[in-house]
Amino acid sequence: MEKDTIYVKKITRIKDRHIGRAYFASIAIAITLIAQIVIPKSDTLFTKALPWYTGLLVIALAITTILAIYYTFFGGLKRFVFKSYFIGAAFLALGLYNLVTLKFTLLKPVFFPAPEKIIDVLIGDSGFLLKCLFHSAQLLAYGLGIGIITGLATGILIGWYSSWNYWLEPIVKSVGPIPSTAFIPVALSAFATSYQAAVFLIALASWFPIAVLAQSGVVNVKKTFFEVADTLGATDFQKIFHVAVPGALPNIFVGIFNGTCGAFLTLMSAEMIGVRYGIGWYINWQREIMSYANVYAGLVVIAVSFSLMIAILFKIRDYVLRWQKGIIKW
Amino acid sequence: MVATGQITFNNLRKVFPPRTETGSPVEALHHVNAEVEPGEFIALIGPSGCGKSTLLRLLAGLDQPSQGKILVDGNLVERPSRERGLVFQDPTLYPWLTIEQNVGFGPRLAGEYREKRQSIHEFIELVGLKGFEKNYPYELSGGMQQRVALARTLINYPKVLLFDEPFGALDAFTRMKMHDELLKIRERTNITMVMVTHDVEEAVYLADRVFTMTPRPAILKKIVDVTLPRPRRRDSTAFIKKKEEILDILNFTA
Numbered sequence: 001m002e003k004d005t006i007y008v009k010k011i012t013r014i015k016d017r018h019i020g021r022a023y024f025a026s027i028a029i030a031i032t033l034i035a036q037i038v039i040p041k042s043d044t045l046f047t048k049a050l051p052w053y054t055g056l057l058v059i060a061l062a063i064t065t066i067l068a069i070y071y072t073f074f075g076g077l078k079r080f081v082f083k084s085y086f087i088g089a090a091f092l093a094l095g096l097y098n099l100v101t102l103k104f105t106l107l108k109p110v111f112f113p114a115p116e117k118i119i120d121v122l123i124g125d126s127g128f129l130l131k132c133l134f135h136s137a138q139l140l141a142y143g144l145g146i147g148i149i150t151g152l153a154t155g156i157l158i159g160w161y162s163s164w165n166y167w168l169e170p171i172v173k174s175v176g177p178i179p180s181t182a183f184i185p186v187a188l189s190a191f192a193t194s195y196q197a198a199v200f201l202i203a204l205a206s207w208f209p210i211a212v213l214a215q216s217g218v219v220n221v222k223k224t225f226f227e228v229a230d231t232l233g234a235t236d237f238q239k240i241f242h243v244a245v246p247g248a249l250p251n252i253f254v255g256i257f258n259g260t261c262g263a264f265l266t267l268m269s270a271e272m273i274g275v276r277y278g279i280g281w282y283i284n285w286q287r288e289i290m291s292y293a294n295v296y297a298g299l300v301v302i303a304v305s306f307s308l309m310i311a312i313l314f315k316i317r318d319y320v321l322r323w324q325k326g327i328i329k330w
Numbered sequence: 331m332v333a334t335g336q337i338t339f340n341n342l343r344k345v346f347p348p349r350t351e352t353g354s355p356v357e358a359l360h361h362v363n364a365e366v367e368p369g370e371f372i373a374l375i376g377p378s379g380c381g382k383s384t385l386l387r388l389l390a391g392l393d394q395p396s397q398g399k400i401l402v403d404g405n406l407v408e409r410p411s412r413e414r415g416l417v418f419q420d421p422t423l424y425p426w427l428t429i430e431q432n433v434g435f436g437p438r439l440a441g442e443y444r445e446k447r448q449s450i451h452e453f454i455e456l457v458g459l460k461g462f463e464k465n466y467p468y469e470l471s472g473g474m475q476q477r478v479a480l481a482r483t484l485i486n487y488p489k490v491l492l493f494d495e496p497f498g499a500l501d502a503f504t505r506m507k508m509h510d511e512l513l514k515i516r517e518r519t520n521i522t523m524v525m526v527t528h529d530v531e532e533a534v535y536l537a538d539r540v541f542t543m544t545p546r547p548a549i550l551k552k553i554v555d556v557t558l559p560r561p562r563r564r565d566s567t568a569f570i571k572k573k574e575e576i577l578d579i580l581n582f583t584a
């Protein structure tokens with residue numbers, strides 16, 4: 001009797017599973033792979049065939065199939081099943097792009113390189129791309145680091161002290177909204193090197209949103225929180241660091257997020273106008289010499305690293321703001 | 331030990347400037363004179379808007395009187411101090427701190443969080459929240475949060491403990507339980523307590539004396555001695571009589 005119920009439970013559990021959804025990704029990848037193998041390469045292309053794209057599809061197919069089979073028998077893997085449609089669709093889109101480029105050359109091959117050529121750059125030029133990436137990351141870290149520190153300091157000062165507010169807020173409100181790229185000519189002439197100019201511009205771009213949001217965060221901390229601190233023996237200085245700043249953290253994170261996006265944008269512009277090395281510089285340089293496969297490879301590197309950075313930022317925020325459970329987060 | 335927590339209200343007056351340009355100033359307190367003995371439990375009662383919170387905030391040092399002065403143990407109250415703890419109607423726990431850290435907030439400010447670790451746990455236990463040390467305020471009910479707020483104040487060993495309608499947001503059963511816990515804490519610590527309430531029963535159950543207040547003019551109308559023996563029974567004739575006496579003063583009967 002008991003065994004029966006367990007058995008029935010298992011059956012219904014398996015029935016509950018979204019088998020179709022789980023396999024969607026591997027089926028879509030299989031279709032892309034078949035198209036790649038069966039359809040011959042366009043005869044207007046004289047470049048030699050590369051194994052990368054096919055290899056990528058085979059690996060993706062293997063992974064998704066193993067996950068789907070695992071899911072069929074053991075369940076779990078919620079995230080994979082949820083994302084399965086998207087993964088499949090993404091590979092179908094890639095397959096379509098492969099058709100219009102490699103297979104039928106419907107788009108100008110110079111500007112629209114086939115996937116295998118882009119992957120070829122990613123692999124073949126990986127050393128140099130990494131060097132550029134490191135260079136960009138370093139520049140971003142300097143600029144963003146300075147931007148965060150000065151932004152927080154500005155925001156807290158003008159949010160807390162009325163005298164600082166009197167002198168600084170007009171400057172923040174007038175200089176801040178100007179896109180930092182508009183300062184490129186000024187920065188280039190004001191600083192000794194274009195690298196320093198770039199650090200300044202990136203810091204400027206992130207400083208403003210962080211300052212403004214830190215200020216509004218500080219100003220909007222509940223008044224009674226300060227009064228409680230008063231009756232518990234807090235000094236003015238302690239009220240800043242034990243009440244105002246933690247209370248403003250949710251806003252500060254929005255500011256840091258916006259600041260990071262602004263900093264990234266400025267980084268790319270700065271690299272395209274004067275700073276040597278870096279991913280933005282790489283893309284610009286490759287565009288000038290008409291190597292569009294390299295341009296695309298650079299874009300892939302940017303997309304991956306930036307979304308990784310944002311993901312890490314969100315993770316940090318979720319950890320720091322874990323006390324906010326139940327409050328709607330952006 | 332010398333008994334501390336003696337309070338003197340001396341000709342206390344508070345006028346708020348008008349809220350709008352055409353409005354007139356609000357006299358929230360019109361010359362209040364009173365004395366509170368060390369270790370006494372005082373209830374402030376009266377209809378809303380009669381200046382109860384104002385009086386409490388002046389005593390806490392959060393606002394300044396327009397005239398007159400408040401003395402605690404002979405010292406003029408000029409600013410907030412950890413000697414006068416205040417528990418608000420909302421628990422006002424810091425949401426970013428755990429229960430333990432909230433209770434340890436005072437010690438942390440004083441730079442003695444480590445030394446007071448043991449004490450922090452004792453106070454959490456005292457208010458019946460052992461096991462919740464690592465929880466965040468959002469995980470606790472209103473009543474539990476209010477207990478944490480109490481512990482957070484108690485750990486500073488204040489001479490005077492002020493409450494502004496602390497149990498107003500709690501259900502009747504939780505409130506009665508809190509009353510008894512508060513009386514127990516008072517027995518152990520002998521802190522002078524001043525509680526604003528709009529609940530006559532609460533006032534009679536807890537207080538040694540009840541200050542009745544009226545709006546317009548915002549004065550201390552009468553001080554009622556509640557000389558009932560403890561533990562008090564809410565259903566005794568003497569208790570009900572006391573309630574009626576106070577309601578009478580506040581013009582709620584006949």
Ligand SMILES: Nc1ncnc2c1ncn2[C@@H]1O[C@H](COP(=O)(O)OP(=O)(O)O)[C@@H](O)[C@H]1O
Nearest residue numbers: 346347356358377378379380381382383384385
């Ligand atoms: N900050 C303030 N500014 C102006 N008027 C105030 C302020 N605080 C309180 N009042 C006024 O003072 C009077 C007494 O308020 P309050 O002490 O809060 O009353 P209670 O706590 O007894 O309900 C009310 O009329 C209120 O509107």
Ligand SMILES: [Mg+2]
Nearest residue numbers: 382383384494
């Ligand atoms: Mg009030």
